[in-house]
Amino acid sequence: MQALKQTDPEIYELIRQEERYELETIRLIPSENYVSQAVLEASGSILTNKYSEGYPTKRYYEGQRYIDQLESLVIERAKKLFGAEHANVQPYSGSPANLAVYFALLKPGDKIMGMGLPHGGHLSHGWNVTMSGQFWKSVQYPVDRETKRIDYDAVRDAARRERPQLLIAGASAYPRQIDFRIFGEIAKEVGALMMADIAHIAGLIVAGAHPDPVPYADVVTTTVHKTLRGPRGAMILCRKEFADRIDRAVFPGLQGGPHNHTTAAIGVALKEAATPAFREYGHQIVRNARAMAQELMRRGFDLVSGGTDNHLILIDLTNKNVPGKKAAKALEKAAIVCNYNTVPYDPRKPFNPSGIRLGTPAVTSRGMGEEQMRQIAAWIEQVIARADDDAALARIAEEVRAMCRAFPAPGILLGAD
Ligand code: DSN
Numbered sequence: 001m002q003a004l005k006q007t008d009p010e011i012y013e014l015i016r017q018e019e020r021y022e023l024e025t026i027r028l029i030p031s032e033n034y035v036s037q038a039v040l041e042a043s044g045s046i047l048t049n050k051y052s053e054g055y056p057t058k059r060y061y062e063g064q065r066y067i068d069q070l071e072s073l074v075i076e077r078a079k080k081l082f083g084a085e086h087a088n089v090q091p092y093s094g095s096p097a098n099l100a101v102y103f104a105l106l107k108p109g110d111k112i113m114g115m116g117l118p119h120g121g122h123l124s125h126g127w128n129v130t131m132s133g134q135f136w137k138s139v140q141y142p143v144d145r146e147t148k149r150i151d152y153d154a155v156r157d158a159a160r161r162e163r164p165q166l167l168i169a170g171a172s173a174y175p176r177q178i179d180f181r182i183f184g185e186i187a188k189e190v191g192a193l194m195m196a197d198i199a200h201i202a203g204l205i206v207a208g209a210h211p212d213p214v215p216y217a218d219v220v221t222t223t224v225h226k227t228l229r230g231p232r233g234a235m236i237l238c239r240k241e242f243a244d245r246i247d248r249a250v251f252p253g254l255q256g257g258p259h260n261h262t263t264a265a266i267g268v269a270l271k272e273a274a275t276p277a278f279r280e281y282g283h284q285i286v287r288n289a290r291a292m293a294q295e296l297m298r299r300g301f302d303l304v305s306g307g308t309d310n311h312l313i314l315i316d317l318t319n320k321n322v323p324g325k326k327a328a329k330a331l332e333k334a335a336i337v338c339n340y341n342t343v344p345y346d347p348r349k350p351f352n353p354s355g356i357r358l359g360t361p362a363v364t365s366r367g368m369g370e371e372q373m374r375q376i377a378a379w380i381e382q383v384i385a386r387a388d389d390d391a392a393l394a395r396i397a398e399e400v401r402a403m404c405r406a407f408p409a410p411g412i413l414l415g416a417d
Pocket of ligand 1: 031094122
């Protein structure tokens, strides 16, 4: 980054500091990852210079000979990898992708039904403060009070009662597999369309480590920067019959020109995701999450739903008498980065809830395995027990940094200039 260093040393220095921070911390935010050097290069390329409103061969700007080839290639890779009939690779991120689906398939005031935010759903699945909850009628299903898992019979009953036009399956803080087949059946029964939002688990699905929604959903949305390990962006996959409506909703309905540098980087990520190494990574994410979950439970932590079968762990810290925000801040002082999170039926407020959310994608991308997950669980226990002891947290941070040094982070070449 020589040119950047010369032109703008302040920005250069902040990027370098963040780079070191990502290298020297254990990053457990389940929606984060480390992209490869190849993805970074495509994302930082001259493709950022272009406007390309429209779609391959149907653009509103001249000069698209290479961009058309590029976007067509990425669309084909997306369709092949996910077995989808149609792919749109232009959405700027997950929330715009979801809004585009609603705009394509619903009339204002139609009803959508998604998992409630406090139960693990996403803001854009109809939560009341968002556009999705205000421009469309929204009903939200909870997880079961006892098991903290989706109660498919209860979802079916609610769908029969509410008759939504769109049923949404997908989550941001749900540690269990989602049965997309049942969601598809419920949608069919009540005459709804079904959307699966697989943002968190797209990489697991590609790897065969989570059931696949494509056979059951009318539309599938996903960000590409979480377990899929691409740049920040999103895709919409759908059946052929919805292709034109989806494309028109993304452009010109919601967005202007596609971010071609992102499209290229998505293509690179999709190529990487089609390899045996990626398949192994996807399964290792789940093995790592299970190992960490088991060790946390052995140490007396209360895991929402009693464990995990994906990449994510939600801890209810009520029995440790440390609120989620305090725990997350103490962990950060110990160089372990996660986020505080509500737990289902949380008596506390979202800005200071009872839980923390952990995930294993980023540490798995560094090559860490079950042994390191057990060590991380041990550190988490020590931190929660000494959340007010800054000296102890600093000592743990030293140990964390020592372990990090043994596991290189993809895409981070410290000292490259
Ligand atoms: N903000 C993302 C997450 O952390 O899960 C979801 O979009």
